Amino acid sequence: MAQSSQEEQTHSILTGWINEPLMTLQERVKMKKPMTESQICIYCGKTMVKGQEAVILKNHPGSSLSIQKNLWVHKKCKTKFATFVKGL
Numbered sequence: 001m002a003q004s005s006q007e008e009q010t011h012s013i014l015t016g017w018i019n020e021p022l023m024t025l026q027e028r029v030k031m032k033k034p035m036t037e038s039q040i041c042i043y044c045g046k047t048m049v050k051g052q053e054a055v056i057l058k059n060h061p062g063s064s065l066s067i068q069k070n071l072w073v074h075k076k077c078k079t080k081f082a083t084f085v086k087g088l
């Protein structure tokens with residue numbers, strides 16, 4: 001039993017996310033105000049505006065496998081971005 005627990009722990013360390021609760025879609029993709037202007041909108045490529053509500057696409061936090069950066073899309077660009085994704 002202790003051995004199984006050890007294996008699970010090792011597996012968790014290797015995979016990073018295995019024991020962490022996964023965020024729901026509503027938690028990963030939502031409206032949020034950027035705190036900096038160091039990101040660009042992935043649709044138009046222009047800088048995000050600090051404090052101006054936009055769409056954030058969050059990466060899974062705390063995972064050793066994931067890059068921690070989040071993606072942003074301007075509120076005015078979200079429909080065009082969705083149409084673009086639909087057409088891929």
Ligand SMILES: [Zn+2]
Nearest residue numbers: 041044074077
């Ligand atoms: Zn944009």
